[in-house]
Amino acid sequence: MNKKYTIKDIALLAGVSKGTVDRVLHKRGKVSDTALKKVTAILETIDYKPNLIAQNLKNNKTYHICVLLPDPNIDNYWQRCKIGILNASQDFEPFNVIVSIIEFNPQFTESFVENHQKALKQNPDAVLLAPLFYKEAQTAITDYKNLNIPVLTFNNQVTPITADGFVGQDLIQSGRVAARLFETTIRSGHITIIHINEDISNAKHMQEKESGFRTYFESKEENAFKISTLHVEADKLHALLTNYLENNTDTKGLFITTSKSYLVAETLEALRINDITLVGYDLLDLNVKYLNSGHITYLINQNPKHQAHLGVTSLAEHLIYQNKISKTTYLPLDIINSENVKQYITN
Amino acid sequence: MNKKYTIKDIALLAGVSKGTVDRVLHKRGKVSDTALKKVTAILETIDYKPNLIAQNLKNNKTYHICVLLPDPNIDNYWQRCKIGILNASQDFEPFNVIVSIIEFNPQFTESFVENHQKALKQNPDAVLLAPLFYKEAQTAITDYKNLNIPVLTFNNQVTPITADGFVGQDLIQSGRVAARLFETTIRSGHITIIHINEDISNAKHMQEKESGFRTYFESKEENAFKISTLHVEADKLHALLTNYLENNTDTKGLFITTSKSYLVAETLEALRINDITLVGYDLLDLNVKYLNSGHITYLINQNPKHQAHLGVTSLAEHLIYQNKISKTTYLPLDIINSENVKQYITN
DNA sequence: TTGAAAGCGCTAACAC
DNA sequence: GTGTTAGCGCTTTCAA
Numbered sequence: 001m002n003k004k005y006t007i008k009d010i011a012l013l014a015g016v017s018k019g020t021v022d023r024v025l026h027k028r029g030k031v032s033d034t035a036l037k038k039v040t041a042i043l044e045t046i047d048y049k050p051n052l053i054a055q056n057l058k059n060n061k062t063y064h065i066c067v068l069l070p071d072p073n074i075d076n077y078w079q080r081c082k083i084g085i086l087n088a089s090q091d092f093e094p095f096n097v098i099v100s101i102i103e104f105n106p107q108f109t110e111s112f113v114e115n116h117q118k119a120l121k122q123n124p125d126a127v128l129l130a131p132l133f134y135k136e137a138q139t140a141i142t143d144y145k146n147l148n149i150p151v152l153t154f155n156n157q158v159t160p161i162t163a164d165g166f167v168g169q170d171l172i173q174s175g176r177v178a179a180r181l182f183e184t185t186i187r188s189g190h191i192t193i194i195h196i197n198e199d200i201s202n203a204k205h206m207q208e209k210e211s212g213f214r215t216y217f218e219s220k221e222e223n224a225f226k227i228s229t230l231h232v233e234a235d236k237l238h239a240l241l242t243n244y245l246e247n248n249t250d251t252k253g254l255f256i257t258t259s260k261s262y263l264v265a266e267t268l269e270a271l272r273i274n275d276i277t278l279v280g281y282d283l284l285d286l287n288v289k290y291l292n293s294g295h296i297t298y299l300i301n302q303n304p305k306h307q308a309h310l311g312v313t314s315l316a317e318h319l320i321y322q323n324k325i326s327k328t329t330y331l332p333l334d335i336i337n338s339e340n341v342k343q344y345i346t347n
Numbered sequence: 348m349n350k351k352y353t354i355k356d357i358a359l360l361a362g363v364s365k366g367t368v369d370r371v372l373h374k375r376g377k378v379s380d381t382a383l384k385k386v387t388a389i390l391e392t393i394d395y396k397p398n399l400i401a402q403n404l405k406n407n408k409t410y411h412i413c414v415l416l417p418d419p420n421i422d423n424y425w426q427r428c429k430i431g432i433l434n435a436s437q438d439f440e441p442f443n444v445i446v447s448i449i450e451f452n453p454q455f456t457e458s459f460v461e462n463h464q465k466a467l468k469q470n471p472d473a474v475l476l477a478p479l480f481y482k483e484a485q486t487a488i489t490d491y492k493n494l495n496i497p498v499l500t501f502n503n504q505v506t507p508i509t510a511d512g513f514v515g516q517d518l519i520q521s522g523r524v525a526a527r528l529f530e531t532t533i534r535s536g537h538i539t540i541i542h543i544n545e546d547i548s549n550a551k552h553m554q555e556k557e558s559g560f561r562t563y564f565e566s567k568e569e570n571a572f573k574i575s576t577l578h579v580e581a582d583k584l585h586a587l588l589t590n591y592l593e594n595n596t597d598t599k600g601l602f603i604t605t606s607k608s609y610l611v612a613e614t615l616e617a618l619r620i621n622d623i624t625l626v627g628y629d630l631l632d633l634n635v636k637y638l639n640s641g642h643i644t645y646l647i648n649q650n651p652k653h654q655a656h657l658g659v660t661s662l663a664e665h666l667i668y669q670n671k672i673s674k675t676t677y678l679p680l681d682i683i684n685s686e687n688v689k690q691y692i693t694n
Numbered sequence: 695t696t697g698a699a700a701g702c703g704c705t706a707a708c709a710c
Numbered sequence: 711g712t713g714t715t716a717g718c719g720c721t722t723t724c725a726a
Binding site: 017018019020035056058 | 717
């Protein structure tokens with residue numbers, strides 16, 4: 001029988017008081033050798049698990065988690081992150097965890113720095129942040145560490161970073177997923193990787209995806225593909241791509257490394273091109289529209305909502321239950337086509 | 348300021364005792380009109396949310412959830428379900444929820460009936476079951492309903508079923524996902540749907556997938572595909588398929604509606620056929636092996652682990668927090684290729 | 695009909 | 711060092 005033991009039971013068995021048992025369990029010292037031995041002896045024979053509920057009932061302190069992320073109004077990608085954060089926030093409300101969201105402008109490092117200061121002032125018990133800017137993020141993390149505040153990063157993995165953990169995706173592998181999709185869909189031919197630069201903060205992201213993409217093909221014995229790379233500013237994309245496609249009529253695939261693949265789809269639609277396989281990222285409304293129209297063949301879901309949710313959950317459980325924060329958590333790389341997109345959006 | 352109100356606060360504000368407030372909150376009657384009015388007046392002005400933790404601390408009754416599923420040793424598909432159940436079980440251990448797993452033999456209806464009786468004897472507070480056999484499942488559900496025990500079904504959606512809810516996948520849509528995968532990979536040609544019958548319990552499953560698969564192509568303006576269907580017993584598959592492929596050299600795709608696609612891959616490997624696109628279901632070890640070797644092109648993940656986890660979670664939260672059990676929960680239809688399979692297995 | 699009081703399991707302050 | 715005690719928020723019993 002696996003009876004549920006309580007502190008009271010242990011105290012009774014060991015012939016000491018609850019207080020002593022508590023001191024032993026929490027290694028708070030001030031316990032005689034004999035008492036210590038008696039209690040540990042009991043603890044070894046039974047399977048004692050503290051009642052986490054009761055533990056937290058007493059703890060009427062409220063925990064404060066601060067999340068630092070880009071303003072979804074400036075970059076829509078972050079909207080779903082915000083939803084994930086709000087959901088997680090609700091989950092932990094009964095445990096007296098409050099989550100405050102601070103938004104910065106992803107176009108300016110100054111905005112990040114400034115809002116990081118704002119976060120510091122709130123004196124949070126834990127911080128979740130999107131380390132868009134390498135240097136500034138590093139400094140911010142050091143600030144928190146000095147104050148002994150646990151920090152978790154998400155979405156952008158910047159190594160070597162000194163945060164307590166990271167939640168996100170393996171971007172190299174994500175490039176390989178795209179590569180394999182092209183391999184099965186077009187089998188051979190010319191594929192162009194398009195990096196759409198809106199702001200510098202994405203550079204690392206895009207580069208890793210390209211690296212995974214290329215090495216996938218390079219590691220094959222026979223490589224039937226020709227790979228090119230194109231860097232474009234969002235506002236010049238239409239003109240440049242139109243021109244590019246005219247000069248590269250052998251183009252069979254386009255791999256867009258950011259969430260702006262709808263911009264490319266718009267161009268293809270305008271040019272009435274239907275025979276190019278387009279693989280991009282993220283379930284933005286506009287991307288989904290073009291996925292359904294067939295202009296985008298596959299989207300890889302970076303699952304921002306789940307990332308953020310997991311980040312908050314991980315920190316909350318660390319605060320409440322003293323759970324360890326795992327160093328690296330990689331989320332699945334979801335492959336989305338027109339037929340399975342619905343469930344990913346509604347969930 | 349959104350202060351956290353407690354029953355004590357309300358009692359103080361209303362000038363009554365905690366007991367009375369509690370009676371009002373739980374509509375247990377035995378409250379005078381005046382007291383009732385005073386308390387409800389207060390409740391309307393403030394935002395009171397009971398502390399779920401404290402609520403459950405008192406509840407030293409343990410909840411018992413019973414899960415009825417096929418023996419994973421007989422059909423390996425259910426192994427990951429079991430893991431999901433055990434995980435969820437751990438999550439709710441602190442809340443005094445115990446989960447017992449009862450396994451039946453999916454090859455015999457009698458085994459289901461017999462084990463259902465075993466479950467009944469345990470007098471559980473809630474039941475999660477895989478309704479493999481329509482008629483017998485229906486009877487079982489009625490039994491539980493008569494005893495006022497909430498029942499959730501998972502994995503197999505059998506309509507019209509009278510359970511309180513269902514967790515699983517949209518199988519029609521799942522067939523459409525496969526169809527779209529073939530459309531992008533082979534563009535045109537002959538595809539054969541293979542139903543591998545091990546036992547009758549899968550019939551409905553396979554039929555729905557086929558239906559979704561076919562209607563996807565039928566709804567297109569121009570249909571470049573020829574679709575055939577093949578029913579095979581597992582032990583006769585190799586011989587029959589070898590023969591079939593000899594007589595149907597135009598075969599470009601094979602869609603396997605069960606988790607046994609590795610059997611087909613074995614045959615293709617033996618015949619040294621590499622140019623047939625194979626789409627199957629589920630991340631069984633053997634399937635993953637052939638996914639990595641390239642004999643299987645895509646797998647659709649039915650996510651048994653998540654299904655079962657969600658089922659147990661949903662029931663546990665119903666018992667603990669009186670959460671409603673949602674009528675239908677559809678999980679995402681994950682598309683898996685050799686490059687993203689890893690994250691799905693380890694998570 | 696109502697308030698007072700005990701107690702769920704755990705923690706922490708406080709006497710001894 | 712150690713036991714006792716009060717209290718976290720809520721439920722439930724019991725007297726009044």
